[in-house]
Amino acid sequence: MRNIKLLIQYEGTRYKGWQSQEHTENTIQGRLTRVLERMTGEEIDLKGSGRTDAGVHAAGQTANFYTETKLSCEEILRYLNTYLPEDIAVLRAEEASPRFHSRLCAVRKTYVYRIWNSCVPNVFDRKYVYQVEEPLDVERMREAAEFFQGTHDFRAFCANKRMKKSTVRSLERITIEQSGPELRLSFTGNGFLHHMVRILTGTLLEVGLGKRKPQEMAAILVSLSREQAGAMAPAQGLCLLSVEYE
C-alpha cells in the first residue's frame, strides 16, 4: 500500500469544517474523499492533521491516505485539482513513509488570525478577515500575548467544558504584526484545544479595546475557567497556515 501525503488549501466559508460528526454534511474532508474514491475506485480513509471549524480557512492543511492506485503523484495532483470545487486546492501530493500519519506525526502548527482594524471595509479580503472598527491598542495586545507564551494549562481557553484529557499545551510563539489597518496574530504551538485560537484572539481583542488589562491574562490562565476568558472571535478571520513534521 502506498501512503500519499497531501498539502491542501481551502476557503472554509461554505463548509461545515474539515470533518464533522454527521457523514452527510458538507465538509472539506468529505469533498476530498469523494474525489479520491472516484479516482482510485477504492474506499479512502483520508486523515487530516486536525479539524478546522466551520468557516475556518487553511493555507497549509496536511492529510494522508493509503491507496493501491498506479497513478503518479503528479497525476493525482492534477486529477484532484480538476475535480475539486474551486474553493479547495491541493498544492502538493507526495509519497510518504508507511508510518506517516498527518495528525500523530505533527510536531507544530501555526494559525493566523487576520483582523481588519478600520471603519472602511476590506472588499477583496472580506471573507478572510474580521473587521473591528474601534481602534485597537496593539502594544497592549502584544503585552497580553506574552502571558500566553510557553507551557500552560489552557482550560480557560477551551470550548469543551467537559474536556477530560489534559488541557496543557505549549504555545511556542505568538506574534502580532501590523501592516496598515491589518493585524495578523500568529500562533505557533504543539497543539491547540477546541476553539483555543479564537478564544485567545477574542480575549486579546478585549485587551486591545481597553476592556481588559494585559496583566489580567495571568489570572485567566490560573482560573482554568472558560467564563473568565473573552468572547470567541468569529471563524472567518482564522486560517491554518502550516503543519510541521519532524
Next chain:
Amino acid sequence: MRNIKLLIQYEGTRYKGWQSQEHTENTIQGRLTRVLERMTGEEIDLKGSGRTDAGVHAAGQTANFYTETKLSCEEILRYLNTYLPEDIAVLRAEEASPRFHSRLCAVRKTYVYRIWNSCVPNVFDRKYVYQVEEPLDVERMREAAEFFQGTHDFRAFCANKRMKKSTVRSLERITIEQSGPELRLSFTGNGFLHHMVRILTGTLLEVGLGKRKPQEMAAILVSLSREQAGAMAPAQGLCLLSVEYE
C-alpha cells in the same frame, strides 16, 4: 452646491461593470447612486473616472457628485459603507473644487492585470487572477511590452471597430513583476481604449506562450487592425488600481 469626491473599491464579479447603457441593469454606479439618493433625498448624477467592464475590479476608482446635503464627509463615508453591499466600499469622501470632474480632470490611470501561472489553482485570490497553466516566458513578455510604451495609435487593441475618435494614446509605462507563480502586469497611461488593457494582456500572453515573437508587436501596432492582435484576456484578472489628478 458641494462637489464630493469619492475613492471607491469594488469586486466586479457580480456586476455589469461600472456603468451600462440599460438603466435597469446591476452596475456599480447604479448601486452607489441608489444609496446616495436615499442618503441625500436628491437626484444624484455620479460621474466616474471611466467605465470598467463587467467583471473588472477596482482598488481605486474615483467618482464625484454634486449635492446640497449638510452631512459631513465623515458622515457620508460612514453612511455609504453601512448601506453598500459588501463587494463595494468607499475608502474616502472629500470636498472637491466645484470644477473637479472625475473623468475630465484625470491625467493618468494605472491598471493591473494579475496572472496566476501555475497548474495549482489559487484558492484565496481565485476571483482576482486569471490562471494560465502552461509556463510563461516572462523575459519575452517584457521584451514585447517595450514596443507598447510611448505614444502610439492603439487601434489594433481597441474592441470598438467603428471607433471614430482618435485611437492614439500614451502608455507611459508597462511593467511585469513576478512574485512566485504570480505575474502582475501594470499599465500606466493617460487614457485607455475599450478593452485595450485586456487585448494588450492577451497579446503579451501569446508571446509568453511562444505563439508570437516580441518583434511582431511593432507590426501589430502599425497594422491598426484588431485581427492582428491577440485574444482578449478575461475580465476577472483586471483591476483599476488608481486614477491620478493634477
